[in-house]
Amino acid sequence: MQLQKTQLLAWKILNHGKRFVNTSMTREKSFRKAYQEFWSPKPMNKPPYEHFTQIGDPVLRTKAAEVPEELIGSKEVEHIVEKMIKVLRKFDCVGVAAPQIGISLRIIVMEFREGLKDILPKPIYDARKMSTLPLTVVINPTLTVTNYEKHKHPEGCMSVRGYSAEVERFNSVLFKGKNLNCIENEVELSGWNARIAQHEMDHLDGKLYIDRMDSSTFICTCWETVNAKSGRVEIPFYK
Ligand SMILES: [Zn+2]
Known part of the structure; x- marks a missing residue:
């Protein structure tokens, strides 16, 4: 039976990065091979992940593909977006792009929770022109700069965990895309x-x-703690 084009594409999306692991032992397999396989890492996890991919992962250096029009309302894309929202909230961050959970598609989820105003120091909140942004899902987004004034502030990324640096960004943009x-x-x-x-x-x-x-301005965000705790500091990649 032949798969429909859209079904096939959906299958490809969900199997992106899948590595085939055969855990069954056959009689023909030599003891030596089985022994080697036992000790080699087996990538059982596959995207969409519930953690952030880290710099070095090729998915972060690949131009993501547009979500095909006919798949935008599909269960597969909905599933990816649900995972993105889950990861965004689990790690308490403000934005996630699909490649960050291992899916090379043009989908962005952003949210700047009201409660962050009470957590962040007011001088930082004001100086960085922060404001509440309700949960926003944008598929195949386009971005147009509407105010070219630039501001330089420290920025971090969950895919470059544990570091930050100052980056110049434009003041205002028009952000368009499908929900x-x-x-x-x-x-x-x-x-x-x-x-x-x-x-x-x-x-x-x-x-x-x-x-x-x-x-x-590139820094390890916990460099002072590293000194204070004689290097006994860990940066978690899970939550
Ligand atoms: Zn990032």
């Missing part, structure tokens, strides 16, 4: 939310903030 119901939306973003959109758009083109940073 899960295939409806075209547009939102004008400024300040920190415009920064999030520019950062996440870069992810879709295989770029990271380290490509745009002022390298003299």
